[in-house]
Amino acid sequence: MPVIARTLDEALESIADGAMLAVPRESSGVPMAATRALIRRGVKNLHLVALPTSTLQADLLIGAGCIATLETSAVSLGEFGQAPRFTAAILGGTIRMLDATCPALHAQFQAAEKGVPFMPLRGLIGSDVLAHRLDWKVVDNPFGDNDPIVLLPALKPDVALFHAPLADRFGNVFVGTQRELIAMAHAAAKTIVTAEKLHDGDLLRDPVLAAGSLPGFYVEAIAVEPRGAWPLPLPDHYGIDAAHMTEYARLAATAEGFAEYLDTYVYEKRAA
Amino acid sequence: MRVTESFRDEELLADVICRLIGDVRQNVRHVAVGAASPIPATAALLAREKGGGTPYVSLLGSRDHTFFTDGARELFDCAGQGRIDVFFLSGGQIDGAGNINLVSVGDYDHPKARFPGSFGSAYLYYVVPKVILFRVEHSRRTLVPKVDFISAPGGSPDNVFRPGGPVALVTNRCLFNFDRARRRFRLKSVHPGHSVEEVLDNTGFDFDRPDDVPVTPAPSANTLLLMRSVVAPMVAEVYPQFAKNVFGIEAAVPSS
Numbered sequence: 343m344p345v346i347a348r349t350l351d352e353a354l355e356s357i358a359d360g361a362m363l364a365v366p367r368e369s370s371g372v373p374m375a376a377t378r379a380l381i382r383r384g385v386k387n388l389h390l391v392a393l394p395t396s397t398l399q400a401d402l403l404i405g406a407g408c409i410a411t412l413e414t415s416a417v418s419l420g421e422f423g424q425a426p427r428f429t430a431a432i433l434g435g436t437i438r439m440l441d442a443t444c445p446a447l448h449a450q451f452q453a454a455e456k457g458v459p460f461m462p463l464r465g466l467i468g469s470d471v472l473a474h475r476l477d478w479k480v481v482d483n484p485f486g487d488n489d490p491i492v493l494l495p496a497l498k499p500d501v502a503l504f505h506a507p508l509a510d511r512f513g514n515v516f517v518g519t520q521r522e523l524i525a526m527a528h529a530a531a532k533t534i535v536t537a538e539k540l541h542d543g544d545l546l547r548d549p550v551l552a553a554g555s556l557p558g559f560y561v562e563a564i565a566v567e568p569r570g571a572w573p574l575p576l577p578d579h580y581g582i583d584a585a586h587m588t589e590y591a592r593l594a595a596t597a598e599g600f601a602e603y604l605d606t607y608v609y610e611k612r613a614a
Numbered sequence: 615m616r617v618t619e620s621f622r623d624e625e626l627l628a629d630v631i632c633r634l635i636g637d638v639r640q641n642v643r644h645v646a647v648g649a650a651s652p653i654p655a656t657a658a659l660l661a662r663e664k665g666g667g668t669p670y671v672s673l674l675g676s677r678d679h680t681f682f683t684d685g686a687r688e689l690f691d692c693a694g695q696g697r698i699d700v701f702f703l704s705g706g707q708i709d710g711a712g713n714i715n716l717v718s719v720g721d722y723d724h725p726k727a728r729f730p731g732s733f734g735s736a737y738l739y740y741v742v743p744k745v746i747l748f749r750v751e752h753s754r755r756t757l758v759p760k761v762d763f764i765s766a767p768g769g770s771p772d773n774v775f776r777p778g779g780p781v782a783l784v785t786n787r788c789l790f791n792f793d794r795a796r797r798r799f800r801l802k803s804v805h806p807g808h809s810v811e812e813v814l815d816n817t818g819f820d821f822d823r824p825d826d827v828p829v830t831p832a833p834s835a836n837t838l839l840l841m842r843s844v845v846a847p848m849v850a851e852v853y854p855q856f857a858k859n860v861f862g863i864e865a866a867v868p869s870s
Binding site for chain 1: 675677682690694716717718722724726729730731733735737738739765770771774775853854856
């Protein structure tokens, strides 16, 4: 039975050092409050899988030294420019990078949620993305004639972690049309959710809400965290904090500036 | 002497891209726009305004301008079935064979520069019939003889499933068409205020060109009005910084 955790730290307890942690793209509900809590706790050696891309979240975790392996299709700060700590880590060779392409990650999560070992995907052949992924294979389509196609292994994260608008006391979580969050939860061994607010009632009893909800069956723990995606946006609730992102991009350009950012916004817990 | 209205580079490029979308109108039902693509987003929405509501436009990251309800993967599933007719890609490097590099400069394991990553290019370039390449910075740094990393190739061997690929490349200086059979670019037009010599000087790859290269038509007053008054506020939803800088428009969404 999923629990509404008393504190954010309690909800995040089962994210161990070295875990494979799956997180969503910027526009789908990024758990930034939880990310800051993980950095404060000093989590180490994560294998972060960003489905299918990341922005501030990956950059912060990399800069804070929490990441050993990053598996995703792109990291930038979007309109606020390059992701400076990501870029520095790649140039300095301090993290292992598994470059992917967006639909490959979606297909790998789909394979895991179906309980099958792999998923085929078009494209990729002749790309250096494929050339550098020794875990991806090309086979001849068994139903075709001289038709090479790429097979991608199922991706089964230890934990999926995301921020959603609503959750209830039964552990059900409303994600709306951000349905890759549901695929992520299906694929992962455990799912931890931060929610903007607690829904009074059972989300699955309302057919409109149920259609966009993840059942509590898949959910390990929930923490209620208002503005839990800040400074990133939460669809239909709030936009990106542009002033903050501009400040982050400026500070994170240097290691010293990044340390100052962590001191100001992460280690000193501060209301959004 | 004809008085032409002044316009910004971004407006000219959006107009050029809009006309490229229009060139294939008879087959275009659905134009999708990916990440970090404010000029293509402007162009696609402009095409929809001019088309009286068609084609369908799906902007990645938008709440208002997308019909997807099946999460982030629907764009790719849709494209895999051939349900997306036009898409846009860029590159930190683009070469004369239409290969694009969104990953790194130098050796992949010890790069000299790193870009964000390949996004969906290693798939969408293969399956979307008309991919329009755009790269605002037209220089020997960006348009190179051979890319250092192939995020997605400009062409594929005959036995590789490849209904899609590049049709054109738009830069701040000119428009190239892409000849898929020859895997080469051909200079189509040079933008107002730029010259063929300048394009030659700033392009790292070989390309074909006619004896007389036309000048890219400037956006009409009507197009500029439509772009600034109707399209710009829509663009601001997904690209607030771009809309502010180019059109002076503030986003309607709360920013804090």
